[in-house]
Amino acid sequence: MPRFALKIDYDGGPFQGWQRQAAHQPSVQATVEAALGRLQPGPHTIAAAGRTDAGVHGTGQVATVDLVRDWEPYRLSEALNWHLKPAPVAVIAAARVADDFHARFSATERRYLFRLVARRAPVTHDRGRVWQVLNPLDTGAMRAGAAHLLGHHDFTTFRSSLCQANSPMKTLDEVSITEHAYPGGVEYRFVLRARSFLHNQVRSIVGTLERVGTGGWAPDAVKAALEARDRAACGPVCPPQGLYLTGVGYAVDPFAGT
Structure with a gap:
């Protein structure tokens, strides 16, 4: 499966942090994964470079995700930004990366x-x-x-x-x-x-x-x-x-x- 790196910008104010939360509390991770689900059916789990706390913002967060389709990176970022509306989250860049690249561990x-x-x-x-x-x-x-x-x-x-x-x-x-x-x-x-x-x-x-x-x-x-x-x-x-x-x-x- 093609692997992509996403550079993500977000206002942390409305979220309980980056990491997906129990009891359906809002998180940046869940918001991005929901947008990915509108592009490719099925559950998605993205890995981030840092798990920011509730109220903390990101202007250069990086996450990796594996997708079935080999998207052109610009089109992937544009499609995700369309489905992220109106959440204060945006993908400011996307890139195709090697299979061993990991947002956190690399x-x-x-x-x-x-x-x-x-x-x-x-x-x-x-x-x-x-x-x-x-x-x-x-x-x-x-x-x-x-x-x-x-x-x-x-x-x-x-x-x-x-x-x-x-x-x-x-x-x-x-x-x-x-x-x-x-x-x-x-x-x-x-x-x-x-x-x-x-x-x-x-x-x-x-x-x-x-x-x-x-x-x-x-x-x-x-x-x-x-x-x-x-x-x-x-x-x-x-x-x-x-x-x-x-x-x-x-x-x-x-x-x-x-």
Whole structure:
């Protein structure tokens, strides 16, 4: 059966996460599988590079699916987008891939963006798409705190108690923090990059760095929390709506040229 990779963009607000849910709760996976069912009868199961939580968005999620028909990739994406309406989910690229390509297991890198806005007035256009705080943060202090997290570490402190990963050891390749103009305030963008992440790792890190930005934690307190290897040492876990899965890396980009 021909195998296809799909690059998927979605607003996570209406969904209980990527993964198909019990009791017919809405999920991104089930929504895409239902659209596939309208193209090819029968049940479909797609594999994704990352299982984003409820409320988390995707701008570069990747999934693989096997189909009977050898679709022209552009026509496949167009047909799926027709059947995905009116859900806030879109296939922005499709590609024919080798039979041994797997969205999750072939991935060499995952990239996340977290958007945090500081302003007094409530956000309007970005409601449900950013985490809002009221006061500006100290970007330099947050960068100093984030530096302690780079490299290969035991991230037990920044791991959900429900995490099913076999090991808390992960290598964090990038944590960059930039400031951007925002009407009436300022937006802070956190970019995190690693081969893979633990459950709630990104939100735990950003929530902890926000405490540093307020002055509530010293930058060196991040190092102490990491070395504690204790979930209780973590700062607050920030809300999901500011988090985006923005990209997945592979040894060979399946979407190159699409």
